[in-house]
Amino acid sequence: MPVIYMDNNATTKVDPAVLEEMLPYFSEQYGNPSSMHTFGGQVGRKLSEARERVAQAFGCTPGEVIFNACGTEGDNTAIRSALGSQPEKRHIITTRVEHPAVLNVVKHLEKKWGYEATYLGVDEQGRLDLDELKDSIRHDTALISVMYANNETGVVYPIQEIAEIAKERGVLMHTDAVQVLGKVPFDLKTLPVDFLAVSGHKVHAPKGVGALFVRKGVQFRPFMMGGHQEHGRRAGTENTTGIIGLGKACEIAMGNIGHENSVVKGLRDKLEKGLVAAVPDVRINGTKDSRLPNTTNVSFQYVEGESILLMLDAFGVCASSGSACTSGSLEPSHVLRAMGVPFTFAHGSIRFSLSRFNTEAEVDLVLAELPKIIARLREISPFKRGEGEAPACTC
Amino acid sequence: MWEYTDKVREHFINPKNVGEIPDASCVGEVGSLACGDALKLYLKVDEQDRIVDAKFQTFGCASAIASSSALTEMIKGKTVDEALDVSNQDIAEFLGGLPKEKMHCSVMGKEALEAAVANLRGQAVAPHQEGEVVCECFGVTDETIKRAIAENKLNTVEEITDYTKAGGGCGKCLDKLADILAEMKGQKLKPLEPVAQRPAGLTNLQRMKLISKIIDEEISPSLQKDGGNIELVDVDGKKVLVQLRGACSSCKSSQLTLKQFVEKRLRDAVEPDLTVEEVR
Numbered sequence: 207m208p209v210i211y212m213d214n215n216a217t218t219k220v221d222p223a224v225l226e227e228m229l230p231y232f233s234e235q236y237g238n239p240s241s242m243h244t245f246g247g248q249v250g251r252k253l254s255e256a257r258e259r260v261a262q263a264f265g266c267t268p269g270e271v272i273f274n275a276c277g278t279e280g281d282n283t284a285i286r287s288a289l290g291s292q293p294e295k296r297h298i299i300t301t302r303v304e305h306p307a308v309l310n311v312v313k314h315l316e317k318k319w320g321y322e323a324t325y326l327g328v329d330e331q332g333r334l335d336l337d338e339l340k341d342s343i344r345h346d347t348a349l350i351s352v353m354y355a356n357n358e359t360g361v362v363y364p365i366q367e368i369a370e371i372a373k374e375r376g377v378l379m380h381t382d383a384v385q386v387l388g389k390v391p392f393d394l395k396t397l398p399v400d401f402l403a404v405s406g407h408k409v410h411a412p413k414g415v416g417a418l419f420v421r422k423g424v425q426f427r428p429f430m431m432g433g434h435q436e437h438g439r440r441a442g443t444e445n446t447t448g449i450i451g452l453g454k455a456c457e458i459a460m461g462n463i464g465h466e467n468s469v470v471k472g473l474r475d476k477l478e479k480g481l482v483a484a485v486p487d488v489r490i491n492g493t494k495d496s497r498l499p500n501t502t503n504v505s506f507q508y509v510e511g512e513s514i515l516l517m518l519d520a521f522g523v524c525a526s527s528g529s530a531c532t533s534g535s536l537e538p539s540h541v542l543r544a545m546g547v548p549f550t551f552a553h554g555s556i557r558f559s560l561s562r563f564n565t566e567a568e569v570d571l572v573l574a575e576l577p578k579i580i581a582r583l584r585e586i587s588p589f590k591r592g593e594g595e596a597p598a599c600t601c
Numbered sequence: 602m603w604e605y606t607d608k609v610r611e612h613f614i615n616p617k618n619v620g621e622i623p624d625a626s627c628v629g630e631v632g633s634l635a636c637g638d639a640l641k642l643y644l645k646v647d648e649q650d651r652i653v654d655a656k657f658q659t660f661g662c663a664s665a666i667a668s669s670s671a672l673t674e675m676i677k678g679k680t681v682d683e684a685l686d687v688s689n690q691d692i693a694e695f696l697g698g699l700p701k702e703k704m705h706c707s708v709m710g711k712e713a714l715e716a717a718v719a720n721l722r723g724q725a726v727a728p729h730q731e732g733e734v735v736c737e738c739f740g741v742t743d744e745t746i747k748r749a750i751a752e753n754k755l756n757t758v759e760e761i762t763d764y765t766k767a768g769g770g771c772g773k774c775l776d777k778l779a780d781i782l783a784e785m786k787g788q789k790l791k792p793l794e795p796v797a798q799r800p801a802g803l804t805n806l807q808r809m810k811l812i813s814k815i816i817d818e819e820i821s822p823s824l825q826k827d828g829g830n831i832e833l834v835d836v837d838g839k840k841v842l843v844q845l846r847g848a849c850s851s852c853k854s855s856q857l858t859l860k861q862f863v864e865k866r867l868r869d870a871v872e873p874d875l876t877v878e879e880v881r
Contacts, residue, residue, distance in 0.1 A: 510637065549635040588640070
C-alpha cells in the first residue's frame with residue numbers, strides 16, 4: 207500500500223537532490239573538515255558552501271550561522287546563552303503555545319533556577335496580543351522567545367512586530383523558526399531577531415542536523431564545549447553529511463517558496479474546504495488570515511483523534527492528532543487548550559501538514575475516505591448532535 | 602505509535618456488539634466527552650439473571666473501543682454474578698494485552714459493567730463512584746484508586762495513572778496518590794465488600810429526576826415571583842450545580858438564597874446530604 211504522507215510538520219522526506227548531494231560524503235569524501243590534509247580540507251570547503259547556502263536563505267552572513275543537531279538544540283542554546291550573558295536579568299517572556307523545546311526549558315529555568323516567566327496567551331483563533339507582550343516587558347526581562355509559526359495549527363505570529371518591540375525595549379529576541387523555513391519568506395537583514403533556530407528534517411534534509419542564527423555582536427555562550435568547531439561556538443565533530451544536506455535543502459527551499467504558497471496551499475485549501483463541506487460538526491483550529499500554507503488542523507466533534515488516525519492508517523494516510531490518547535499525557539494538546547478549543551473538539555483534532563511531494567489524487571483519497579471514517583466512529587460514539595452534551599467533567 | 606496487538610486492532614476495526622438496546626434491562630455509563638473517553642453499556646438480562654444481550658457505544662481511542670467490544674463478547678451468556686467476576690486484567694488478556702498507558706481503557710470497561718449492574722439492582726452509586734474524589738481532572742475517587750492498586754498489584758504512581766487516569770491532568774494530586782500507595786503497601790488489604798450487599802438508596806437517575814422536579818415545580822416559580830430564576834446545570838453525585846438568572850444573578854444575597862432556600866428545600870425533599878453550588 208502506498209504511503210500518503212501528510213505529516214510534514216512532524217518530519218519530511220529527504221529530497222532526492224539533497225540525498226544525491228550528501229552521498230559522496232559518506233563513503234568517498236569522509237575526511238574530517240578540521241584536518242590539515244587536503245583530503246579533510248575539501249570537506250571543510252564543502253561545509254563552507256553549505257554555510258553560505260543557509261546564510262543566503264536566512265539573509266545573514268555565513269559567520270552568523272552555527273550548525274548543530276536539531277531545532278531543540280538551537281532553542282536550548284539560544285535561551286541559555288541569552289540568560290547566561292545577562293545574569294542580572296531574571297525574567298523571560300514566551301507563549302503558552304510554544305514547542306516543548308522552548309516551553310520545557312523555560313519551565314525548568316523557573317523551577318530549578320528561580321527565573322520568572324510570563325507565558326503570553328492566545329485568543330480563540332490562536333493569535334497573540336501585542337499589547338499584552340508590551341505590558342509584560344520588565345526592566346529585568348532577559349529574553350523574549352516566540353515561535354515564528356505554530357507546529358500544530360500553522361498559525362504564523364507577527365515576528366517582525368514582536369522583534370521590533372523587543373529591539374526598541376532593548377530585550378534579546380529568539381524565535382523558533384523550525385516550521386517556517388521554505389514556507390514563509392523572511393530576511394534577517396530586516397528582521398531584527400537576535401537568535402533564530404531551524405531544523406533540517408522539516409525542510410527535506412535529514413534528521414540530526416539544525417542551524418542556529420546568532421546575530422553578530424550578540425554575546426554568545428556555547429552550549430556544547432570541547433573542540434574549536436563552529437569557531438568554538440558548538441564543539442563536536444561536524445555532522446558533515448547532514449550539514450551538506452541542510453545547505454542543499456535551503457537552496458531548494460528558497461526556490462520553492464512560491465510553489466509552497468500556490469500549489470501546496472491550493473491542495474491544503476482543497477482538503478480543508480472539502481472536509482468542512484462533507485462532514486458536519488467540524489471546526490478549523492487557527493486563524494485563516496495568518497497560517498502556514500501547508501497546515502490544517504481540523505476538529506471533528508464526538509469522535510476521538512487516535513481512532514481517526516488509526517482508521518486513516520489503514521489507507522496508508524499519515525497525519526497527527528492533538529487528542530489526549532495520542533499524547534500519552536491524558537490531556538489534549540496544550541496549544542488547543544491555550545486557544546480555548548472546547549474539549550469536545552480538542553479530543554477529535556487532526557493535523558494534516560502537506561509538502562510539495564503530495565498530489566491532488568492523495569487529497570482526493572482523504573476526502574473520499576475520511577468522511578466515512580468519521581461517520582463510522584460517530585455510529586460507535588454515545589454522543590451525537592442535539593442529544594444533550596455529556597455530563598460535565600471537571601478536567 | 603502505540604503497539605497494539607492484532608486482537609486489539611481486530612476489535613477496533615470491526616468491533617462486536619456496537620449500538621443500543623432499546624429495551625435494555627439496565628445501562629451503565631462512565632466517562633464523558635470532556636474527559637476524552639466514555640462508554641455506555643446496555644445489558645439485556647433474563648429472568649434467570651443471565652445476560653442475553655450486551656451492546657455498547659464508546660467515544661475514545663482504539664483501545665477503548667476494543668476493550669468495550671471485548672467486554673461485551675466476554676459477558677454475553679454469563680449470569681450477572683459471573684459477569685462481575687470479569688476483571689480489567691481479563692479484558693486486557695482477552696485482547697492479548699494492552700500498552701500499559703492504555704490499561705485505564707480496560708478499567709473503564711469494568712466500571713461500565715459495574716455501573717450497569719448497580720443500575721439493574723437499583724443501587725444509588727456504582728462502586729467506582731464511591732469514596733472521595735482525589736483526582737479532580739478525571740473525577741477519580743480514592744476507592745477506585747485503592748481498588749486498582751489492589752487488583753492490579755500496582756507499585757508506582759505512574760502505574761496508578763496508567764490504570765485509572767488519576768494524576769494524568771494537572772498533576773496536583775500526585776502527592777495524594779503517593780500517600781494512598783504508601784498506605785496500601787503498609788497495610789494488609791481488606792477484602793472488598795461484595796457489590797450486592799451495599800445499601801440501596803436513590804439511583805443517580807432517580808436523584809436527578811427528583812431534583813429537577815423540585816426545581817422546576819417549586820423553587821423556580823418562587824424565584825420568578827421576585828424577578829429571578831434558576832437553572833439546573835448538572836448533578837454530580839451529591840453536588841447540585843445551578844445557575845441563577847435574572848434578578849437573582851446580580852443580587853447580593855444570592856448566596857443566601859442558594860444555601861438558605863434552594864439547598865434547604867432540596868435537602869428536605871431529596872436527600873439530607875446534598876450540596877448546592879453556583880456555576881458562573
